[in-house]
Amino acid sequence: MTLDIGVIGVGMIGREHIARLANTLVGARVVALADVDARQAEAVAAGLPGASVYPDGEALIAAPEVQAVVVTSWGPTHATYVLAAIAAGKPVFCEKPLAATAEACLSIVEAEIASGKHLVQVGFQRRYDKGYRALKAAIDGGVIGAPLMIHCAHRNPAVPEAYVSDMAIVDTFIHEIDVLRWLIGDDYVSAQVLKPRNTRHTHAKLDDPIIVLLATKNGVRIDGEVFVNCRYGYDIRCEVVGEEGCATLPEPESVVLRKDAKLSTAIMQDWKLRFLESYDVELQDWIEAAKSGRVDGPNAWDGYFAAVTADACLKAMHSGEVVEIVTPPRPAFYD
Amino acid sequence: MTLDIGVIGVGMIGREHIARLANTLVGARVVALADVDARQAEAVAAGLPGASVYPDGEALIAAPEVQAVVVTSWGPTHATYVLAAIAAGKPVFCEKPLAATAEACLSIVEAEIASGKHLVQVGFQRRYDKGYRALKAAIDGGVIGAPLMIHCAHRNPAVPEAYVSDMAIVDTFIHEIDVLRWLIGDDYVSAQVLKPRNTRHTHAKLDDPIIVLLATKNGVRIDGEVFVNCRYGYDIRCEVVGEEGCATLPEPESVVLRKDAKLSTAIMQDWKLRFLESYDVELQDWIEAAKSGRVDGPNAWDGYFAAVTADACLKAMHSGEVVEIVTPPRPAFYD
Amino acid sequence: MTLDIGVIGVGMIGREHIARLANTLVGARVVALADVDARQAEAVAAGLPGASVYPDGEALIAAPEVQAVVVTSWGPTHATYVLAAIAAGKPVFCEKPLAATAEACLSIVEAEIASGKHLVQVGFQRRYDKGYRALKAAIDGGVIGAPLMIHCAHRNPAVPEAYVSDMAIVDTFIHEIDVLRWLIGDDYVSAQVLKPRNTRHTHAKLDDPIIVLLATKNGVRIDGEVFVNCRYGYDIRCEVVGEEGCATLPEPESVVLRKDAKLSTAIMQDWKLRFLESYDVELQDWIEAAKSGRVDGPNAWDGYFAAVTADACLKAMHSGEVVEIVTPPRPAFYD
């Protein structure tokens, strides 16, 4: 059975997912497109035999030929399309963020529960990265005992002027927020943000680096460095310290060189390459699950929890205070 | 366009390739099967909608619905099927060995040249491994200058009694024979084999370990350890020493553990897992190339050259002498 | 010229320093001993040709034959002996702590300044570790640019019941307090302590692990994990993140093993072995400096600053609050 997919939003990430579905993944095809820029949608459709262009996302979702929906439009529009897909009873894969506010995320959660069907997956691709999966397998396998602390860092060589302080949380650290919670099967209860002196390579509107401190329900303490003008490369690090040992995220495979007085491996410069394979795995996994009426990846509740946590981190960053992270209890629907 | 493939031989490797073509790769489907054990072929066909079973490989090759052929039958039958595919003008992917003897390989080379079409690919999957590709990219990019030496090792935790000394060359070191030649773009001119004392874990009919010494046309010297009862794991190592530096094959990605007084990463035990992804890349690459009438992977000449080299290594192993590796010049057809 | 040394306190660390001075180091000899347990002092003297036993530390310090003093007695007695050595105008090497309270340390600082001579060195041996020295050389050499953050950990396999929470600061983290300040040439301005859930391997009176957060005058942020029942080994880690790159303390040299499905190096179990060589370097360096009337190692001000910082960390640990670290400005005497 082939899953017939409609894609809303044909910007960069949308086109990447379309190419993935067309050329790399199996069991699905793109049959429908919509974009706020209709000409752009037409241009993409021209390269996709059998794909129709719809005037808007709602029309695409409503189309009988569309069995499942991928939302890759502008962030503020996500919630509308996700809610429409739920209303139509169709599986929907929505790129992060699930919605522009935690409240809107919660509405999605409520709508999904009301629908009685598991329909919504959020695009947190790190859960599909081979390295993080191996790390989770070690933790779940009891290799290091109960987790006590996580030390992690999210470093990027440089960001443009348009990247301002809040983005360190909502665009960058948001990946740690989702993946760490999944890694240790725990929820956050408070956030604090430390501000070291700024690097000389930052911009006027960006505090860089910062350190985010999270505490979890089980008492795990996390320190997460976000440093987006670190110069030397795109570097994602994560060490989980447990009662019996520590496990660290693998470095990406790299040829070992002995040259020019150095024994070295390469550090990537381009974040897109770092998790490239995980996007394929993520979307292939979603296709299989969607066909079976399941959501195996990050669900609407995860999207909501990430939003609440990000809000708390922002508040902590602006206030310098420890901020509590409060949500209703997780609905049994998501157990 | 979908490539309609017939598979000859549904043993373990045959079934793995069929599963790959059915579930993981894109642009191809298995439409025909043949096996010396017809019931086995029927059983596999039962799980493959639209696949027919043919009484023998020749009939499968001749079937109009078959556009390309995968040969995964018993080694001694390979040449017959490959020659039949050439005669039928159909692309053929043949698992190693291309043929049982170097002479038979050469007949295939001659038949392919006579056909005027590039049709034959041999299943040396290491050329598709991410690590070897990165290593070749470093060499081709001039990072280490002109290669002078290669130090490598092919280690396996243990082999059964049925594995005898010659298999260290024809089943094990054959992978190094192909991949090293490709890595440095060079041909071998002589072979010598050293026999260290045997490990106490070997069997009566197996000299283990051995060290194969190869010299190339450009004067590169290779020492290749083959140690198939090394106990500790499946471990493939390769260091290329060049005029400006050295480059080493990456270790497979692994979680770093600090536990029980050790800082460690895992070493695989199962050879099948080590190059698992490379089989997918190999076959996907072949599908694309076959559709375009190209052979981008190891071709018939490569299969022939590997056979001649393996013969020389065997002779060197049995005699203790340095054995010359002699072939006709490479036909322009393969430039 | 040989430096004639008197040692006050012949417990474990005292006897180690005596053995060092007698057998390994050059340019000094132990001529005088004192200990609260006179028989113990006699016993040690019996193995030291030419060494006399004095009834108490004061008598030893006053003895004309004693040119320099090593204080390795019980912590609460340190200040008295150090002050006596200053009064006698003799160089004194005092094991940590310099004194039992920050106030007592400050009295020593004032006495030393009043004496007009540089006489006091405190036994913070990590500054003499080859690894830390290489790390400092990289920082001072501008390799990583201006420091912004330090991530570090001090892990020990296990501690006895007698080790209670405050000791995590005053006996364990005290080493980081001194060495990090020296590493980046900066002073601390505040401390905060986080308490993750306790490991199941801790005791009733010990919060383990903890995370100490320090901020410096220059805005560097430090997170230091102290985990003294980590099971897996004695492991000291330190990463300094700068504006142009990161530098990490080297792992101690270790044979690399490939065995039992693991690629591993050993992690030490015994903290005494980790910095063993640095004690030799430290004391040899002190001998040379003492002969020249200099103090090149951690001085009285450093001992005072460490004491003030430790007090702030303790207060932070007990209160859960951010605690300021306040000292008078550093006297010009110590520039």
Next chain:
Amino acid sequence: MTLDIGVIGVGMIGREHIARLANTLVGARVVALADVDARQAEAVAAGLPGASVYPDGEALIAAPEVQAVVVTSWGPTHATYVLAAIAAGKPVFCEKPLAATAEACLSIVEAEIASGKHLVQVGFQRRYDKGYRALKAAIDGGVIGAPLMIHCAHRNPAVPEAYVSDMAIVDTFIHEIDVLRWLIGDDYVSAQVLKPRNTRHTHAKLDDPIIVLLATKNGVRIDGEVFVNCRYGYDIRCEVVGEEGCATLPEPESVVLRKDAKLSTAIMQDWKLRFLESYDVELQDWIEAAKSGRVDGPNAWDGYFAAVTADACLKAMHSGEVVEIVTPPRPAFYD
């Protein structure tokens, strides 16, 4: 007890040993000097209180005040002084080579046996390197089972024109010859030398790199690369492959840097720094042993065996043949 030492030869290595004995080591002092250039000896003596200059090595050896002798003169003169020291019944530490020919080494062996006293140590300092010692401890401790193969490399960034092919054996690989034999407690029985193409960075009179193949009495096979214009650094590598696992010489401790798109450690450029500490350990160890009438380090038989092996390697290099390594059985005196 202080050992009163006479040093013959005050060239670079002589002066280094003198400085070591004067400033770093304990239990010995330099009381006598001799050099073919008397003014040079006088100049060195000027900085050594209490040291006398003797007109020649023989006079120095005969002087009653000299209890032990260090020979650091020009290689061809070594045998004469060592024999004189034996005749005088005085312990002698002789820098490599023990003598200019294997025959002369054998005469020394015979003279020492005839004297009935263990007097001669040869300056192969690698046995005192911390890394090699850890490697030997792992082997001797049975960690990797019985050794089967050794893969090693001796690389140097560059050599001057004066360094010709034979020096790759007698000055460079000679260190591997001694240390590997000690490492696995085995003797060599044959040598072969392979010549890869020359690096473009070599000189007219130097084949560089070469690969030396050694076989031992127990059937261990060794491949040793010698590459003295490798450009990238001074790099000593050694992997011992045993029946149960492999053990590798540690890399020297180095700060780990993340900078400029590389994760790197430094590779030394200067060979003198690589084994710097081992010279101290070696000479200190010799002092202790000499006082007790023992030789714990490389003895005259080891010096002889190294000379015979080097001769065989040279013959193998010049002839391209496998050359047997033949010595009389080891005298019981050296058991």
